[in-house]
Amino acid sequence: MAGRRRARGSPVPGLWLLLASLFVSLVACGGRPATDGAKADVQRVLDRRAAAVLGHDESAYAATGTAAGYAAVRAVPLAAWSYRVTAVHRDGDSATADAELSYRVDGYDRAPVIANRTLSLTRDGDGQWSVISEKPAEKTGEQLWDQGTVSVVRGTHSLVLGVGQSGERLRSFADLADDAVPAVSAAWGTDWAGRVVVLVPNSLEGMAGLLGSPASSYRGIAAVTTGETGGGSKAPADRVIVNPDAYGMLGRVGRQVVLTHETTHVATRAHTNAATPLWLSEGYADWVGYRDTGRTPAEAAPELQHAVTGGTVPAALPTDGDFGFSGDASRLATAYEGGWLACRMIAARWGEVKLDAFYRAVGEYKERPGAVEGALKSVLGTSLPRFTADWRAYLRDQLA
Structure with a gap:
């Protein structure tokens, strides 16, 4: 741990003898040290799972456990996808793992997006662990693919990811974003990425799920932008998250104002x-x-x-x-x-x-x-x- 210093000095002989006797007694009674290999085994499974996602290899993904979730994320253009297991809570041949999912959207994210995840696993008779399910960790927001199969539309200056939306509607968001980017650059200048990622969930509840907040907090809000204030080159790209319920009530000018407003937040984030x-x-x-x-x-x-x-x-x-x-x-x-x-x-x-x-x-x-x-x-x-x-x-x- 950063900033932590190890104490110096001679060990106390009596303390060492006590610890040694406790260790012998644990082993003699069949006790298992905390680092029994389960964490490393689960990490290897998730490494294979991540490689399958990046390699677009559905069969390799299914070999690590349930294939549910593969189709949902398959269309997302990914430059990186990996897990880091932080803890494994084991109960016989069942386990729950806490992990950090790290990913980058190709061409947009300057640094990884980190999401805390919880995975359930089971071990077969050969001692091999496999994934039963994966979900957001408690009190964290969902990822778009947690809500269903993601569809992707690319614009000139934009990437639009949606769930439960037609290709035509997602294209309309890309068109609005493509108009917003040069409008923002004309006002603010060009010292920003000049592109935007737009997430379009299926409903207000979907928007709230991505933000990890109650839906009542965003009723009537057409869109919000998430990102790190003061974010420099090591911050991932912002996400413009749309509330399709409120957005659908706006006229053409209103929709453009909203996308241009949110894109402005993306452009000005490093100075906010x-x-x-x-x-x-x-x-x-x-x-x-x-x-x-x-x-x-x-x-x-x-x-x-x-x-x-x-x-x-x-x-x-x-x-x-x-x-x-x-x-x-x-x-x-x-x-x-x-x-x-x-x-x-x-x-x-x-x-x-x-x-x-x-x-x-x-x-x-x-x-x-x-x-x-x-x-x-x-x-x-x-x-x-x-x-x-x-x-x-x-x-x-x-x-x-």
Whole structure:
């Protein structure tokens, strides 16, 4: 274990004698050391299983146990797939293994995606272990192939993986993503991968399963992006995960805005960290999403317009808590709209280049305190109180 130091000094003779006598007594009574070879045996089985996945060898896969699951993952373009057994809990000829599944999607993942898995195994009369089942470890999200057979559609700048979706529908997502990537690059720049992975499960429940959260947390949310904030070259590619129930209720412009918004998160991830408030990360993604649509503030911010015309102008920029998916829908919509209009104001008053520079400057801080204030001063030449006052005036001007 990193950072752990071994104690130095002479052993205590009496202690050594005690340990030696205990060991002899365990062996004499038929006791089995913890490292009895089962872990190594299971690792070898999973090594063969992984090689079969990469080699597209269904018969070799079936030779390691149940063939269930092979067809589900077969179409996914994989550059790597391996298991690392972390523990084996054995009960006679049955065992449960804890393992880390490590995989990379070819052409997209810069580093492996790691998923904790639980496997059930049985041992035959010849002492050979075989896999009965594999599933996500407790309290972890599913992989898309856990939900059914994965279909794949490739776009120019995108890879779309879906379960229970027609090829035509998956192609529509690829087309939207292919339009989103150049739109994001036009706004943000080209210092990102310039491609996106989109996962389309069969339902809201499927989306929630991938995220390891209750479905109620994402009802009405059309899509989310998962990834490592501040992720550099050693972070795997982000995943845009679609809620097909909510997404299907959107019109053509709305669907494009959503995919462009989520693709913006992919592009900006390396410059997004704990210092970045959600009003900026979500507001900027909405700004890019709406940038070429011609939508007016009144059309794109109906909840906030309703509040402003009713005489209630927010006193402060949205907090991170305002963006909670499981909270009040009106509060969530108002938060997104407020963040969008803050970024829109920066682009209109200081210019798009300054908006991008402000986003990056905030991300150069490691912690939240002082990050926005410092970037406002260094990039925009203003203070947080002054910026907030200007934003409130901008809301009145655009929405009243």
